[in-house]
Amino acid sequence: MTPMVEASGIHKSFGRTEVLRGIDLVVQPGEVCCIIGPSGSGKSTLLRCVNHLERIDAGRMRVDGKLIGYQETGGKLHELRESEVARQRRDIGMVFQRFNLFPHMTAAENVMEAPRTVLGTSRAAARKAADELLARVGLSARRDAYPGQLSGGQQQRVAIARALAMQPRLMLFDEPTSALDPELVGEVLDVMRGLAADGMTMLVVTHEMGFAREVGDSVVFMDEGVIVEEGAPRDVLSAPRHERTRSFLSKVL
């Protein structure tokens, strides 16, 4: 079986600071992989390399067996054209810490936008799909509300529905609950739990250790641009082998 995500030897620098220093990671189809680690360890950067929002300096990033951002022909790498990168991103959904909903569109319009603009779906079909997705995240009643009228938890659920509208094969979550009031975290995690149960492949950067333990198939601990430790949640979270993992967990638990 081809892995859904296969990162090998990923390096990435911003100016002189090397943020990712040789990352190897494999996520199988249907797997929920949670990435944990201290602030600044490069978790967001790694996630953004998966859909080529950041360009990697070295290594190979593959999604569903396909090289991301490049094409390898005759042993030489060719950069993909912008439209080809955009095409690759259709299959990779992303959910941001700060939601990034389109504020000038209603919840339903947010969900309809990419199918309409990118895939050329008819208005009626996009509307129907949006209604179904909003029902799935429990927001049918708020379909005509603008993001500014929604709570943080509701906005993040719309953002998840918006990503799902493109029927992605992989979902990336970058701390989806970190910007939320504590009482709103649960409703977003519930939606993600449902997604995982439906077999969606998910790569989740999170500080919610409970979620990682309960929903995650694997947990990856990152520090200073490298993967320090990875394995089943009960091993990494309950019986960490590395000192750095232990000291991080003792601070967040």
Added chain:
Amino acid sequence: MTDPSGAVGSGRERQEIQAVPVRHPGRWVAVAVLAVLAAMLVHTVVTNERFGWDVVGQYLFSAPILNGLRNTLILTVLSMLIGIVGGVGLAVMRQSPNPIVSGAAATYIWLFRGTPLIAQLLFWNFLAALYPRLSLGIPFGPEFVSVDTNVLITQFAACLLGLGLNEAAYMAEIVRGGLLSVDRGQAEAAGALGMTRSQALRRIVLPQAMRVIVPPTGNETISMLKTTSLVVVIGYFELLTSAQRISNQNFQVIPLLIVAAFWYLVLTSLLTIGQGFVERRYGRGFVPDRPGSRLLTKAGTT
């Protein structure tokens, strides 16, 4: 979680507020002063015969004035169109990762903002002195068509080139400011959904930037109404020129200035109303600044 004192809002009597409002004697003094000043103004405008209201009435709808008005309108609309389209293009070029492209836009803006508009109008008008013939063809290669510059660049065309290309430089900075005001996460979210850069610009970034772009563009348009009077330097005419031509003959300077001012104020009022509509259109989804405005709400939400 129940209220121990019983159901909320029952039991105790509502205590209405019946306070004496704060007095503002200063405001009343100001109102009185303004009222007296307004009365004096109306009085002098009506009784001073040198305003020449009969002359104003005589020329307000006269053919030369209406002709000038038409030219003012056409020049304003067309040069603002050139300015806005050119400005969006320049602003997008300015943000290009390619330094040659962004440098070219920066140079254009520097050149057209840095030289007087009158000089630019004269330049386009006398282009024939520099290039007697203009031709279309392969650079340094064969020509397909070639025309006399004076035929192609009429006085009217020179006006549009001068006003429009100059306006584009100013609009470019306005549009750029608008684009910069949109959070980077918006373009990123659009990109993550599979939109190309131009799709993200058209559907996501520009519509949000419009909120910031529209008010100064309204300013520019109102300013353009009056800037068009500069075309007199290349012998073209519009509202103010028409009024002056008449007063040069009948020496009724003040009444004809009033005629011109009247029409400028009419156009400005129409533009201000139009701007309100456009602003409401692009304010969709944003929290209104004005209390009582209900831009945000749709279908009874909140």
